Amino acid sequence: MKWLAIALAVLAAFVAALIIGPMLLGDQGYVLFTLGDTAVEMNIISFGILLIGALVAWYVLSRATLWALSLITGSHKWFGSLGDRKRKRAFYDGLHAMAAGDLDTAQKALGKTTNGDFEGVNYLASAQIAFTNGDLPKARYFLTQATDFPTAKVAATVMHARIDLVDNKHAEALEKLDALDEQERDSKPVVQLKAQTLAELGKWQTLEENLSGWRKALPKDAYTTWSKRIAKGKFAEIASKQGAVELKSYWENLPRKLRNDDAYRAAYVQQLLDQGMHADAQQLLVGWQKRGPNTALFPLFSQLNIPDSSPSLRLLESWIKQDEENVALYSTLGQVAFNSGDDVLAEKALLKATKMKARKEDLLLLSAISERNQDTATALQLYKEGQQAIG
Known part of the structure; x- marks a missing residue:
C-alpha cells in the first residue's frame, strides 16, 4: 500500500498546483479542443480535474482487466495472502506436532503445504514421518519431490540413501550418492554415509583410496x-x-x-x-608391546586360548609390577591364565582384581573356575554376584 499512498500524494500536489497556481497568477487560462465543427473550451483547473479522472479510470479499468484475465486462465488466487498464511500455519503446526511425537497430526498438517514455497523442507519432514512409520514407498515419494529444490537436494539424497541401506539396497544407495555434483559429494553427511555404504558393499580398496581425502569431513x-x-x-x-x-x-x-x-x-x-592361529597372535602381541601396553593391542590378550601362554603371562606380570593398582592388568592376567588351564594363577589374579573393583566379567570367570573345581556352592554364589555387578 506504500506505493498507493505516494501516488495519491503526488496527485493531490498536482491538483493543488493546478488550482493555486492560476489563482496566484490571476489568470486561469483555458484549453480549447476542436473536432470537426465541435469545439470544447475549458479552463486549466477543469482540464486538470478531467485529466486526473481519466488516469484514475484507466488504472481501475486496467486492474479489472488483469483480474478478469487471471480468473479465465485459472491463475487467480481467490484468497491471496490468506491462503499463504494458512499454509505457513500448517507447516509450523506440522513441525511442532512432529517434534512432540504426534506423527498423525504432523502428517495431516504437512499435507496442506504442498502448494507452498518451503524449499522442500515440508517434503523432508513428511518423508521422515513416513520412514518412522515404516512406510518406505511413501518416504521415497516425498524425497523425490524434495530433490526438485536445490537447497534440499543433498539432504533428500542422503535420506534416500539411508532408506536404501535399511532396505538392503546398498548398490542403489551408492549410485544416488555418486550422482551428486562434486561439491555436494564432499559435504560431511555425504562422505560419512558413502564410507558406510562402501563398507556394507565390502569395497575396502575403494574406501581405503578415498579415506585420506575424506579425513576433514569425518568426525x-x-x-x-x-x-x-x-x-x-x-x-x-x-x-x-x-x-x-x-x-x-x-x-x-x-x-x-x-x-x-x-x-x-x-x-x-x-x-x-x-x-x-593363537600362537602366531601371541608372538605378535608380545613382540609389539615390549615397551608397555598398547590400547589397540592389549584387549586382544583376553582372546588367547593356548596351553602355553607363558610369554603373555610373563609380560603381563612385569606390567603389574610397574602398576600394581591397574585392575585391567589383573583381569587380563586372570583371563589368559584361565584359558591356558592355570586355575591357580587365574584365581589369584581375579581375586585381586575384584578386591579393587567388583566387575561382572571377573566374577563370572571366578564362578567358572569354582565350577571347574566342582565347588558348586561357591560357583553359584559368584555367579549371582556377577549378574548383579556392573560390567
Whole structure:
C-alpha cells in the first residue's frame, strides 16, 4: 500500500498546483479542443480535474482487466495472502506436532503445504514421518519431490540413501550418492554415509583410496575407526578366500608404514585369532608391546586360548609390577591364565582384581573356575554376584 499512498500524494500536489497556481497568477487560462465543427473550451483547473479522472479510470479499468484475465486462465488466487498464511500455519503446526511425537497430526498438517514455497523442507519432514512409520514407498515419494529444490537436494539424497541401506539396497544407495555434483559429494553427511555404504558393499580398496581425502569431513575419531574396519575387512576377505597362509604373505608384503600402524596390527592379530592361529597372535602381541601396553593391542590378550601362554603371562606380570593398582592388568592376567588351564594363577589374579573393583566379567570367570573345581556352592554364589555387578 506504500506505493498507493505516494501516488495519491503526488496527485493531490498536482491538483493543488493546478488550482493555486492560476489563482496566484490571476489568470486561469483555458484549453480549447476542436473536432470537426465541435469545439470544447475549458479552463486549466477543469482540464486538470478531467485529466486526473481519466488516469484514475484507466488504472481501475486496467486492474479489472488483469483480474478478469487471471480468473479465465485459472491463475487467480481467490484468497491471496490468506491462503499463504494458512499454509505457513500448517507447516509450523506440522513441525511442532512432529517434534512432540504426534506423527498423525504432523502428517495431516504437512499435507496442506504442498502448494507452498518451503524449499522442500515440508517434503523432508513428511518423508521422515513416513520412514518412522515404516512406510518406505511413501518416504521415497516425498524425497523425490524434495530433490526438485536445490537447497534440499543433498539432504533428500542422503535420506534416500539411508532408506536404501535399511532396505538392503546398498548398490542403489551408492549410485544416488555418486550422482551428486562434486561439491555436494564432499559435504560431511555425504562422505560419512558413502564410507558406510562402501563398507556394507565390502569395497575396502575403494574406501581405503578415498579415506585420506575424506579425513576433514569425518568426525574426530572416525578416521582411526575406519582404518581399523578397512584393515579388518581386507584381512577377513583374504583369509576367507585364500586362507591363512596367503593372509600372512599379504601382511608381510604390506608397506612398512601400514605394518607399523596400530589399527592394522590390531586387525591382523584379530584375524589370526579368528583363524585359530593363537600362537602366531601371541608372538605378535608380545613382540609389539615390549615397551608397555598398547590400547589397540592389549584387549586382544583376553582372546588367547593356548596351553602355553607363558610369554603373555610373563609380560603381563612385569606390567603389574610397574602398576600394581591397574585392575585391567589383573583381569587380563586372570583371563589368559584361565584359558591356558592355570586355575591357580587365574584365581589369584581375579581375586585381586575384584578386591579393587567388583566387575561382572571377573566374577563370572571366578564362578567358572569354582565350577571347574566342582565347588558348586561357591560357583553359584559368584555367579549371582556377577549378574548383579556392573560390567
